[in-house]
Amino acid sequence: MAEPLNVCVTGAAGQIAYSLIYIVAKGEVFGPEQPINFLLLDIPPMMGVLEGVVMEIQDCAFPLVRDVVATADPLVGFKDCDAAFLLGAMPRREGMERKDLLQANCKIFEAQGAALDKVAKKTVKVLVVGNPANTNALICSTFAPSIPKENITAMTRLDQNRATAQIAAKLGVTCTDVKNVVIWGNHSGTQFPDAANATATVNGESMSVYDAVKDDNYLKTEFIATVQQRGAAVIKARKLSSAMSAAKAACDHMRDWFCGTPEGVYVSMAVISKGNTYGVDENLMFSFPVTVKDKTWAIVEGLSNEFTVEKLMITENELKGEREMALGSQSA
Numbered sequence: 198m199a200e201p202l203n204v205c206v207t208g209a210a211g212q213i214a215y216s217l218i219y220i221v222a223k224g225e226v227f228g229p230e231q232p233i234n235f236l237l238l239d240i241p242p243m244m245g246v247l248e249g250v251v252m253e254i255q256d257c258a259f260p261l262v263r264d265v266v267a268t269a270d271p272l273v274g275f276k277d278c279d280a281a282f283l284l285g286a287m288p289r290r291e292g293m294e295r296k297d298l299l300q301a302n303c304k305i306f307e308a309q310g311a312a313l314d315k316v317a318k319k320t321v322k323v324l325v326v327g328n329p330a331n332t333n334a335l336i337c338s339t340f341a342p343s344i345p346k347e348n349i350t351a352m353t354r355l356d357q358n359r360a361t362a363q364i365a366a367k368l369g370v371t372c373t374d375v376k377n378v379v380i381w382g383n384h385s386g387t388q389f390p391d392a393a394n395a396t397a398t399v400n401g402e403s404m405s406v407y408d409a410v411k412d413d414n415y416l417k418t419e420f421i422a423t424v425q426q427r428g429a430a431v432i433k434a435r436k437l438s439s440a441m442s443a444a445k446a447a448c449d450h451m452r453d454w455f456c457g458t459p460e461g462v463y464v465s466m467a468v469i470s471k472g473n474t475y476g477v478d479e480n481l482m483f484s485f486p487v488t489v490k491d492k493t494w495a496i497v498e499g500l501s502n503e504f505t506v507e508k509l510m511i512t513e514n515e516l517k518g519e520r521e522m523a524l525g526s527q528s529a
Contacts, residue, residue: 208285238274286327310340382512
């Protein structure tokens with residue numbers, strides 16, 4: 198059997214982690230024969246709760262789990278880690294301006310980036326889930342200069358899953374029948390859910406989603422707005438933010454990163470922009486359609502149109518504003 202992977206989960210006492218740890222431990226992310234060492238990181242006041250999570254992991258008797266470490270020390274939590282799910286972040290409180298939220302998270306992700314830089318493997322794959330995820334990932338990368346920028350990403354897979362589910366419901370098919378719906382830009386209300394290059398299998402026949410839905414206005418208005426506002430709708434109904442779906446999406450993202458994407462399928466990841474793709478400014482964590490092979494992502498080219506360009510500019514401008522608020526002169 199393979200050597201265990203060291204998998205760090207931050208915010209490990211929280212509700213997203215509670216679902217995520219189970220999925221990872223079952224072998225659904227890194228493979229059914231890949232042993233896992235869990236490095237569970239949270240803040241000191243949560244150590245009592247985290248101890249209960251450790252007991253539950255033990256009580257599940259997972260065959261793949263070799264060791265579990267619970268800690269409040271990032272230098273312990275990130276030590277030699279191969280994969281890191283950064284779930285923990287400062288939540289936005291009532292009356293808090295977005296700038297205040299970004300500055301609070303800057304301190305958290307500056308510290309985590311520095312710790313990753315110091316003790317994690319240089320091949321570590323880092324997924325930032327804690328919001329504002331795109332800019333938190335950029336902060337983390339900025340303060341982890343020895344880790345390749347390509348190795349730090351942010352999650353927009355939840356938005357992709359939401360978009361895929363909306364199309365599937367509209368067509369009365371399963372989610373596996375809908376492929377290549379993508380998310381551009383920021384994990385926020387400015388994101389652009391795009392079905393222009395998506396396909397659906399209806400009654401055994403594969404066709405474009407636009408041909409299947411036969412309602413261009415829906416796909417350019419209601420569909421986009423529903424996906425953009427889905428997180429708020431969940432909070433309104435649940436009185437809590439998305440947890441089970443966020444955990445599933447994080448696992449989808451990391452599984453595809455480690456195991457690769459199927460032929461002809463692309464997925465949404467917020468990755469570092471190089472300034473030469475789709476006209477997006479360099480040094481932003483921007484969600485693009487990507488394929489993955491040998492743990493290396495590549496942006497899929499040639500998918501934009503006039504409608505896309507307009508939408509990309511809106512979400513790009515928001516991300517540039519966030520970068521300036523969070524990092525200022527360090528963002529150059």
